[in-house]
Amino acid sequence: MPWDDAQSLGVADMDATHREFVEHVDALASADDSAFPALFLSLQEHTRLHFEHEGKLMKACRFPAIGEHNSEHLRVLGEFAHFARGVNAGRLTPARAYIQALPGWFATHLATMDAALAGCLKRSRGE
Template sequence: MEWNDSMTLGYEPMDMVHQEFVELVADLQRCADAEVPAVLDELVEHLESHFRGEDELMTRHDFPPKDCHIEEHAAVLRSAAEVRQRVAHGDHAEARSFAAALAGWFPAHADYMDAALAHWMVKRLHGGKPLVFRREVHVGRAPGHALNANG
């Protein structure tokens, strides 16, 4: 998993936390087995803080679909607790599977749930929509599609 412009939502506090999340998932994906418990602990601590912050934001600013969003966070934290227990018993493969699951889960969660929250926050705080500037623009092509000599 690697941070890229497509993950930017336009609400800087969330974008900064999401970038840290992506880096921690990547760390867990590539660390040595001996480092797995410590890296997993760091990721779980981040998740607890990350989700607590978003949950409080949604509650404080009356975000309409907060219940569904908060429940999704709680489900991820329950999974994280189970993975921590298994890793404590030496099952490092479980941590790798968890990292892969988070890498698969996050883009859709961010695109739908977190993007709606970012939009809500920018509108409430600044009266408009988030502005997102992307360095990589793919017009009429799938992301990652390279241009060739024929266009």
């Protein structure tokens, strides 16, 4: 899932965070078993901070779909927590399957919820 500039939403901090997310997912997709656990936990933490930042952005622009967007974030963080327990116990296969599915989720989330948030931010900033 290499970063493509077509994924850019035109909000610099969101785009930078999304690019980092893609880089983390790409690193995990090709990680060997010895590197996978640390990289998975790094992505989990990056995602938590990413969603926390987006939560602040949603409040700043009074994003109308804040409840739905936050619920999606909580769902994904719950999935990460579930798979992290397995990774910590040495069960990598389910987490690897989850990482393979993330690009599809990310593409949909970016094109829908995050694009709507970016539009809200641009309007609130007068762009």
